[in-house]
Amino acid sequence: MITRLRKESKKLISPIASALIRVGFTANAMTLTGLALAVVFLLVVWATRNAFYGVALLIVSSLADALDGEIARLSGKAGPFGSFLDSSLDRIEDTIFISSFALLGFQPLLVSLLVGLSLSISYLRAKAESLGVKAEGKGIIERGERLIFVAAILLVSPLSFEVATVLFYALFVLSAVTVVQRFLLVSSAFPK
Numbered sequence: 001m002i003t004r005l006r007k008e009s010k011k012l013i014s015p016i017a018s019a020l021i022r023v024g025f026t027a028n029a030m031t032l033t034g035l036a037l038a039v040v041f042l043l044v045v046w047a048t049r050n051a052f053y054g055v056a057l058l059i060v061s062s063l064a065d066a067l068d069g070e071i072a073r074l075s076g077k078a079g080p081f082g083s084f085l086d087s088s089l090d091r092i093e094d095t096i097f098i099s100s101f102a103l104l105g106f107q108p109l110l111v112s113l114l115v116g117l118s119l120s121i122s123y124l125r126a127k128a129e130s131l132g133v134k135a136e137g138k139g140i141i142e143r144g145e146r147l148i149f150v151a152a153i154l155l156v157s158p159l160s161f162e163v164a165t166v167l168f169y170a171l172f173v174l175s176a177v178t179v180v181q182r183f184l185l186v187s188s189a190f191p192k
């Protein structure tokens with residue numbers, strides 16, 4: 001869903017990306033910055049057991065994920081390596097952000113299953129694209145939506161663990177639905 005925001009978000013993202021290019025930031029440096037912020041996020045949540053501080057890091061890391069591509073495009077350096085780096089590090093960041101729930105009292109088994117669902121959503125897109133099937137924008141909960149859910153759960157958990165748990169289960173179910181949607185998208189594209 002949020003992928004459709006891409007055009008609108010350019011108004012916000014492009015000026016920041018241009019300024020960063022002027023001070024010498026490269027797309028790959030921004031992609032790596034997103035990962036570094038995710039690692040710091042995990043250390044902060046581990047040390048404080050309170051996600052409130054981590055949310056700011058998650059937001060900036062997410063912003064870095066939106067910025068890296070824009071820096072690449074505006075500097076005319078978008079390419080296959082950057083695409084590989086961006087998507088690969090996204091998976092590590094997704095793993096880090098979701099795994100932090102285990103530090104906040106969520107059921108570790110469900111947390112690990114949710115990590116698996118999140119990675120499966122992205123794997124199915126990658127496999128679909130390798131078979132020539134477009135999967136971008138397909139599925140009820142893509143990465144942008146997942147990040148928003150994760151941020152909401154982290155923000156709410158210190159205030160009401162019950163509400164955070166409802167959001168966690170909602171994210172879990174929506175992620176499972178997205179896996180099925182993307183699976184059906186690809187399986188229906190080819191003769192059995």
Ligand SMILES: CC(C)CCC[C@@H](C)CCC[C@@H](C)CCC[C@@H](C)CCOC[C@@H](COP(=O)(O)O[C@@H]1[C@H](O)[C@H](OP(=O)(O)O)[C@@H](O)[C@H](O)[C@H]1O)OCC[C@H](C)CCC[C@H](C)CCC[C@H](C)CCCC(C)C
Pocket residue numbers: 002003004005006009012055058059060062063065066069086087090121122123125126137141142143144145147148151152155156
């Ligand atoms: C109810 C309240 C308590 C709500 C609380 C939540 C708030 C705190 C808001 C949190 C916002 C923030 C945490 C998340 C939003 C930012 C996020 C939308 C930006 C990153 O978007 C994802 C990015 C991913 O696309 P990309 O092509 O780089 O990567 C692909 C993706 O990983 C695919 O995954 P999937 O398979 O689809 O799951 C992989 O398959 C692909 O391989 C891979 O390439 O998208 C980039 C462009 C976005 C579409 C544009 C959106 C930009 C944002 C609007 C920019 C602003 C974000 C600010 C940080 C928001 C500030 C919020 C404010 C503080 C409230």
Ligand SMILES: Nc1ccn([C@@H]2O[C@H](COP(=O)(O)O)[C@@H](O)[C@H]2O)c(=O)n1
Pocket residue numbers: 027028029031065066067068069070072073077078079080081082083084085086
């Ligand atoms: N280090 C990078 C990061 C990204 N790219 C290019 O941008 C595309 C992703 O754009 P987003 O707006 O979704 O981040 C990616 O597919 C690459 O083409 C890059 O070249 N180098």
Ligand SMILES: [Mg+2]
Pocket residue numbers: 064065066067068069086
């Ligand atoms: Mg990106």
Ligand SMILES: [Mg+2]
Pocket residue numbers: 065086087090
């Ligand atoms: Mg990305």
